[in-house]
Amino acid sequence: MSNPLKVVDISQPTASISGPLLEAARQQGFLFVDGHDFSQEEVDALFALSKRFFTETPEDVKNQYAIKSNNIGYTHFTNEQLDPRKAWDFKEAFNFGNINFKTGTFNQDDAAFNGRARTPEDHENAVPEMFEAHRELISQTSRKLHATAMRILQVMSQGLEVEDPDFFTKKHRPDQASGCVFRMLRYPLIRSDAVDADSYDATIRAGAHTDYGSLTLLFQREGQQGLQLQTGDCEKDAQQGWTEVPFVGSQHKGLAPPLVVNFGDLLSYWTNGVLKSTLHRVKFSPGETRELDRYSIVFFVHPEHATELVPVPSKLVAEHSKGKPATTITAAEHLQERLRATYASEA
Ligand SMILES: O=C(O)CCC(=O)C(=O)O
Numbered sequence: 001m002s003n004p005l006k007v008v009d010i011s012q013p014t015a016s017i018s019g020p021l022l023e024a025a026r027q028q029g030f031l032f033v034d035g036h037d038f039s040q041e042e043v044d045a046l047f048a049l050s051k052r053f054f055t056e057t058p059e060d061v062k063n064q065y066a067i068k069s070n071n072i073g074y075t076h077f078t079n080e081q082l083d084p085r086k087a088w089d090f091k092e093a094f095n096f097g098n099i100n101f102k103t104g105t106f107n108q109d110d111a112a113f114n115g116r117a118r119t120p121e122d123h124e125n126a127v128p129e130m131f132e133a134h135r136e137l138i139s140q141t142s143r144k145l146h147a148t149a150m151r152i153l154q155v156m157s158q159g160l161e162v163e164d165p166d167f168f169t170k171k172h173r174p175d176q177a178s179g180c181v182f183r184m185l186r187y188p189l190i191r192s193d194a195v196d197a198d199s200y201d202a203t204i205r206a207g208a209h210t211d212y213g214s215l216t217l218l219f220q221r222e223g224q225q226g227l228q229l230q231t232g233d234c235e236k237d238a239q240q241g242w243t244e245v246p247f248v249g250s251q252h253k254g255l256a257p258p259l260v261v262n263f264g265d266l267l268s269y270w271t272n273g274v275l276k277s278t279l280h281r282v283k284f285s286p287g288e289t290r291e292l293d294r295y296s297i298v299f300f301v302h303p304e305h306a307t308e309l310v311p312v313p314s315k316l317v318a319e320h321s322k323g324k325p326a327t328t329i330t331a332a333e334h335l336q337e338r339l340r341a342t343y344a345s346e347a
């Protein structure tokens with residue numbers, strides 16, 4: 001399959017990649033990022049852990065860690081509905097959150113993470129045994145993903161000619177409370193009979209949605225494609241409106257495949273729409289080119305909770321903003337609004 005997305009190698013000098021990165025972010029809102037520092041071995045270990053957790057943990061044990069209003073924990077097959085007009089998504093996931101990217105501590109107690117006194121609404125955010133045994137791998141991966149995201153944001157600042165090149169990274173400090181989530185996902189190939197077969201399109205694994213945060217970094221595996229981004233008019237042509245994200249390998253020997261990177265609502269909002277938050281979904285059908293469950297490993301990047309979403313100080317953004325009203329919500333308010341619409345019920 002040919003690749004419709006740009007590949008940007010972040011190990012190259014910033015000046016040579018800021019243009020292509022900005023162009024991808026404005027036009028498609030999606031790109032591949034190569035030249036990260038994840039080895040194939042490391043990413044294989046993560047996928048192996050994810051597979052073991054999802055396939056070897058009994059359902060009742062998984063449900064002891066059911067996702068909470070803070071977006072941390074296990075989501076079972078019918079708990080999440082990314083496209084509210086469509087059926088429930090057919091997938092399962094585990095979200096790690098409340099992460100300090102300086103120390104690598106994750107799933108911190110809500111009160112501790114936010115540096116305040118405990119309230120009855122706070123959660124302890126326990127970690128399942130299988131993940132407890134691999135704390136170091138999860139910590140290390142989260143920290144590296146955060147650092148990679150910061151590199152991308154720095155290149156993006158340069159592309160946007162933001163007056164302060166550290167504008168974005170200053171609002172994503174590694175040890176400050178934010179909505180960043182590290183997520184393991186599994187989309188099984190065969191649908192469960194427990195779901196009413198007439199009420200959904202059986203090939204849609206995650207309904208069409210945009211991501212909420214600043215940007216999203218994703219690892220996928222060869223032969224398990226299915227992610228699609230909207231590139232055309234789906235109202236006119238439901239099939240042709242979608243473009244597949246193919247599997248591509250790294251140009252660097254021994255490195256994991258490029259990360260699929262997309263920009264979220266928050267960065268789009270922050271730049272008054274200069275950067276695109278593109279609608280995407282997961283769709284695959286048995287018997288096509290894919291014969292396997294899809295596993296993905298995703299990192300959702302969010303700015304610090306208190307960040308006010310006022311337009312980024314860039315000439316490009318200012319030109320784009322003319323006549324548009326200024327907005328004053330914070331990153332935390334924006335996130336809460338989106339989470340409320342996504343989950344069926346709070347655990
Ligand atoms: O697993 C994938 O490929 C997509 C995941 C995704 O879009 C999401 O969880 O927001």
Ligand SMILES: [Fe+2]
Nearest residue numbers: 209210211280
């Ligand atoms: Fe997404």
